[in-house]
Structures are given as C-alpha cells and as structure tokens.
Amino acid sequence: MAIRYELIPDEQITRVKHLCNELMSYQKSLATVRPELFNGMSFESRMVPSVKNAKANYIIAAMDGDEIVGYVYSNVSPKEVYSNEFATFFDMDSVKGNDVGCLSQFYLKEGYRSMGIGSVLYEKSKDWLDSFDDIHDQFIYVSNGNVAALQFYKSKGFKVSHQILDGFIIVLRNT
Template identity: 60%
Template sequence: MDLIYEVISEEKIELCRDLCNELMVFQKSNAYIKADLFDTMNFETRLLPSLKSAVHNHIVIVRDGDRIVGYVYSNISPKEAYSNNFATFFDLTSIIRKNVGCLSQFYIKVEYRQYGVGSKLFNMSLEWLKQFEDVDDYFIFVSNGNLNALEFYKRKGFSVSHDILDGFITVLRSHKQS
C-alpha cells in the first residue's frame, strides 16, 4: 500500500464522482430510517450543490497508486445554507457567527479502513476548518445506521447535538476552543 494524500482544487472535483456515488449506496445500505431518500442522492445532487453554495471548499483525496480510495470534503458555508427545502440542520439562532464549518462528506473504501486513513483525513480536514477565525461552530451530519462513523466522530471530540428528519440524520457539533 502506497497511500498519497492530495489536496485537490474544485476544478478537479470530478475525481470524487465515483466515490461520492459509492458513499450514497453505502449510506442507503446501512440506513434503517427513510433509506429511500438516498435514491435521489448522488454526486450531482449532493456534492456539486454543496460545493457551489460554500464560501470556501477543501477536498482531499487518497490514492493508492493510481486508484482513488478515499476522500473528504469540507466547507465553510453561510449558516443559512443549512436551512433549506430538505431540512433545517440546526437552530440558526444557536450560531453567533455568519458562517459554519462542516465536514460534509467522508468516505474510504472498505478495504482501506483500519489503517489510519480516516484519522489522517479527519485531521487534515479539521486543521483546514480551524484556520478560519470567523468560524466557531463545526458540524458533521451522520446518516442513520452508520454507527462506526458516529463513534469515530465522537472519539474525535464531536458531540451528538440532535437528530433531524425523524432520526434520518444525527447532527454532531463541536465548538472552537478559545
């Protein structure tokens, strides 16, 4: 295994297409609440709109040779971006600042888990998010049934805030330490 971590520009987002679509299939396969909502979720409906609505984007891919085996997408977005036709992801009045940080998508091919890839991607993402002085609140949204991800983020210091859409998504939150 020869893993290379590479920060890519938004112009190269197409490199994440297959893994993003694989993530949606993975989430649906684990979901026990409203799994059919994943039927319309894919690269075009999830990743691209998020990329366009964000103020800042950060994308890291992991390669094993020429094969892309994982990615993380994080963004800085106006808090209002998280209140839309799909759902209101958190109480907007609980956020003092204009923008929030979000670790938005995170996926590693199954055979590459348990090698520290997740921790490395998580740390790179959080380091990027925390450089923005005008952002105090960080969010991660975990689909129901993805207990491994939920526990991973809790071990990394995020706390469960609440559930939305009748438990379809668990919202995790962290606040910048002064």
C-alpha cells in the same frame, strides 16, 4: 501500500464523483430510517451544489498509486444554506457567526478502513476548518445506521447535538 494525500481543486471535483456515489449507496445500505431518501442523492445533487454554495471548499483524497481510495470534503458556508426544502440542519440562532464549518462527506473504500487513513483525512480536514478564526461552529452529519462513523467522530471530540428528519440524520457539533 504507500498512501499519499492529494488536495483536489474545486474545478476537479469530478475526480471523486464515483466515491461520492459509492458513499450514497453505502449510507443507504446501512440506513434503518427512511433509506428511500438516498434514492435522490448523488454527486450531482449533493456535492456539486454544496461546492457551489460554499465560500471555501477543501477536498482531500487518499491515493493508492493513481487510484483515489478515499476522500473527505469539508466547507465553510453561510449558515443559511443549511435551511432548505430538505431540512433545517440546526438552530440558526445557536450559531455564533454568519458562517459555519462542515465536514460534509467522508468515505473510504472497503479494504482501506481501519488502517489509519481515515484519521489522517479527518485531521487534515479538521486542521483546515480550524484555520478559519471566524468560524466557531463546526458540524458533521451522520446518516442513521452508520454506527462506525458516529463512534469515530465522537472519539474525535464531536458531540451529538440532535437528530433531524425523524432520526434520518444525526447532527454532531464541536464543543
């Protein structure tokens, strides 16, 4: 298997729609805190608005032949988009600038995990986020129950900052 990595332009985000929806189902299957909140989450309700609200987007896909087997979506967005009717994701006063970086979605299909593909996707995304000199604060949001993702991000140097929605989401922050 020769995995290659392909940048997905914003106007082609529907190419990862099926994986985004798989991610929502996967997160729900692991959740121990309020799994019903995932019922209203989908590509249309999570990724599309996020891409539209961001100042810059980075979507990179792991390709096995012509099949997308994983993706990571990161963005740079005004910090205010992280305070809405759903939740306030972090203390606005703790952010140094007007914008934040976020590794927003990350998913690998079963059978492609623990092969180093996730690390490559993460590094590409992190390099992109780090390329913004004016972005000092980077966040990752991990759904409850996703212990493997939490450990993965911690191994990459992110630290648990706090929880929101009574533990539904664990917020990690760059140090």
